[in-house]
Amino acid sequence: MYPGNGKLSHVTTDFTCRIRMLVLVAGIAVLSPRADAQSAAVTFRIEAGEIRTPLAADAGDATRGRAAAAARDGGNCQLCHALPDMQAVFAGTLAPPLHGVGARLTEGQLRLRVVDSSVVNRDTIMPAYYRVDGLRQVAAAFREKPILSAQQVEDVVAYLKTLR
Amino acid sequence: MTACLLAIVILAACSTQAAQPVPLKSGVEFASADVRSLQQDDFANPGMLWVTRGAKLWLEPAGSDGKACGTCHGDANRSMKGVASRYPRIDSVSTGLINLEGRIQQCRERRQHAPLMAYESDELLALTAYVASQSRGIPVNVEIDGFHRAHFERGRAMYYQRVGQMNLACTNCHDANWSKKLGAETVSQGHGNAYPIYRLEWQAAGSLQRRFRSCLSGVRAEMFPYGAAEYLDLELYLAWRGQGLAIETPGVRR
Numbered sequence: 001m002y003p004g005n006g007k008l009s010h011v012t013t014d015f016t017c018r019i020r021m022l023v024l025v026a027g028i029a030v031l032s033p034r035a036d037a038q039s040a041a042v043t044f045r046i047e048a049g050e051i052r053t054p055l056a057a058d059a060g061d062a063t064r065g066r067a068a069a070a071a072r073d074g075g076n077c078q079l080c081h082a083l084p085d086m087q088a089v090f091a092g093t094l095a096p097p098l099h100g101v102g103a104r105l106t107e108g109q110l111r112l113r114v115v116d117s118s119v120v121n122r123d124t125i126m127p128a129y130y131r132v133d134g135l136r137q138v139a140a141a142f143r144e145k146p147i148l149s150a151q152q153v154e155d156v157v158a159y160l161k162t163l164r
Numbered sequence: 165m166t167a168c169l170l171a172i173v174i175l176a177a178c179s180t181q182a183a184q185p186v187p188l189k190s191g192v193e194f195a196s197a198d199v200r201s202l203q204q205d206d207f208a209n210p211g212m213l214w215v216t217r218g219a220k221l222w223l224e225p226a227g228s229d230g231k232a233c234g235t236c237h238g239d240a241n242r243s244m245k246g247v248a249s250r251y252p253r254i255d256s257v258s259t260g261l262i263n264l265e266g267r268i269q270q271c272r273e274r275r276q277h278a279p280l281m282a283y284e285s286d287e288l289l290a291l292t293a294y295v296a297s298q299s300r301g302i303p304v305n306v307e308i309d310g311f312h313r314a315h316f317e318r319g320r321a322m323y324y325q326r327v328g329q330m331n332l333a334c335t336n337c338h339d340a341n342w343s344k345k346l347g348a349e350t351v352s353q354g355h356g357n358a359y360p361i362y363r364l365e366w367q368a369a370g371s372l373q374r375r376f377r378s379c380l381s382g383v384r385a386e387m388f389p390y391g392a393a394e395y396l397d398l399e400l401y402l403a404w405r406g407q408g409l410a411i412e413t414p415g416v417r418r
Binding site for chain 1: 325326327328329330331332336337340341344345346347348351381384385386387
């Protein structure tokens, strides 16, 4: 997906990105000119492997975040991850369990992983939850829409912080 | 020299392609014990309803000349043995790629002068399941050279192409993560050797292309219409990738 080699995290400091405006060409990060009127694109900044500034004005709500993480039409995180407070029988094993993740990672690191895990691991199978470009053949009903809204990203991050 | 070696090591480390599954395992090996025993018992296997219906259709005259499949091909147990293992393949008349469904449709059109059966109709599924079941136990063995090559390459490219809102390719699940669980389902190696299958979730038999559509809709990707060239190419790549697996039609899945 990225023409450049290796991990992006070393080079993606201090670039202002809209939803996936980061394009890496031979190790040089540039801002793509793509502007999309439809997607309520919130500007965010990746610094030292984190997105420090919340994407939404309202603070994240952990209870709503838990529901958004569980919902089949929301995060559906258990497809791949086990979550400590959800039923294990429905949990996938494609990804590490999220037990204790709120203690392992900072809020900014959690936010970056929900927004776009491929910034951390280029080959990740984890979907980018807040990104609309760089995707192909998206079904019409989902086109130009991130999987989660900016507020839902904040809610999910607030929920992940409680997993200590 | 050292730099060159280093470059090779780095390239290898950055390679994004997961290896093809070893050893090859049919989808039934990932099914629960009850689903497995349904598939293995012809009297319990609900897919056998389609096979039985197909056996009837085989002998039913259709079209202006009043010919049945059996009029030309005789006893399917003999004449159709091994046929399914060679599909999809290039049709020598049109030089286009066709799957088993397409082959059956061609006989309808060219030999029986009968109206085409709709893709995914019970009739076409029944005849396909009946014909394919004559190859049970015979290993998949498709050609990929000559006119097949371009189709094969396109199918392979599609298999590795991430698509949909979830941005996943077939390889991400079926090469890199087979045997792991996606939600409550165990991901298999994604082979087509048991199709058409009876799927409990569908409460019906379905073709390999119907399964493609399930996977594509799962990743929220656009689907192609039944019979689309893209699906045929993908079927060829998948058959090659599962080369050597015995045909198990009709399979049963949850």
